[in-house]
Amino acid sequence: MISEHLSEGTSYLHDFDPRLKIIVALIYSVTVALLTNFTLLFASLVFSLVLVTWGRLSIATVLKRLLVINGFVFFLWLVLPFSYEGKTLFEVGPLAATQPGVYQALRITLKSNAIILCLMALLSTSPTFMLVHALHHLKVPSKLVHLFFFTYRYIHVIYTEFTRLHTAMKVRSFTPSTNIHTYKSYAYLVGMLLVRSYERSKRIYQSMLCRGFNGKFHTLYHFESKPQELVSAAIMTVFVLLIAIGQWIPLGKILTF
């Protein structure tokens, strides 16, 4: 279920210092999310595709994820083109799709795909544990970092527990459909999951105390950026700066669409 096979490659991006990757991913997402210029949006999409190629990600996995994530974008395409006033492009029954509407939908599609591809290339290429370590080194509050580690660790445990309970229901001929019985059974499943998790959390805390837990977080990994990585991160940052300049500082009408 929770696969991390994107993080198992051996590309340059996989070895990249996760702290730098998080910083670049953050400033890039924020900038792209605010772009409106089509030339720049296409440029960002190309930039993200370059990153994905650089990270040598499996094309099948990338496409599969894009398909799932574009569900909401697809829904917007069904509604947005018909929600704007303006020049009519085509008509479906009584509804008229307008140019600004289609442009808006296209803009959102480009933005979300550019951002998601970049996140896949930069964040999914590191194991989650490494990213959380990096968050710790980036001075995220220690309680929150603890929470990240524990949650990530227990998602797997809870999911296994869930599948076990679910299998037990299925071997007893449970067939889900739209009725109270189904909802009640699922609710009891979740209830059982909560009770077992609660008891587990008590045991975990006790065993942490036994091992001398005093609220401190000892990190095993310390990151060091190689000069080459700093240069690469700087190049990516320059690209972000360029698209920001292109968007917000009018350099004549050359870049405008």
Add this chain to the structure above:
Amino acid sequence: MHISEGILSAPVLATGAALTVVGTAIGLKKMDYDKIPEVAILSSVFFVASLIHVPLGPTSVHLILNGLLGLLLGWSAFPAILVALFLQGILFQFGGLTTLGVNTINMALPAVVCYFLFRHAVTSENSWVEIGGAFCCGFLAVGLSGIMVALSLLFTGQSFINVAKLILLAHLPVMLIEGLFTVFVVKFLKKVKPEMLEVANATN
């Protein structure tokens, strides 16, 4: 319901992020180190529950359970939801970094509101108050989330009005299911592990 990357405007994203920082700070402050394993495990249950699809007529919906999470965690629901959403973002790319703030506040604020509204009702001796409280808790938490998602879109642009209406409409059946679900889970917890509901009451 996650709002994907690239849709919302800068002021909406910034407001969402700022409110989430405040909520999370309060949540972390109220969460002592001994509560971390508990909050983390409930956060993982929340994550896993979002992968459970329950049938609804010809389609299926996935569980949200933010009302229930609020009941069990109070203010700590903020960090719990933040962490679950962040992990969904990096593991599946559902949601993302820029929308993390908005998505967290949209789910966590209703959770906390419902906690304060219904925490006494669900532990009531009177079974009608208990059932009513639990139902309203699940029902309202999802309903408020839907309204907040719709508002996030509307503040981005008036042209999102149709999208916002459809989203609210889509939330209605989910609200009913979540209401029922919360009733059953609360009943179950009261029978099997009543202190889970009471502990949350005492510490927040």
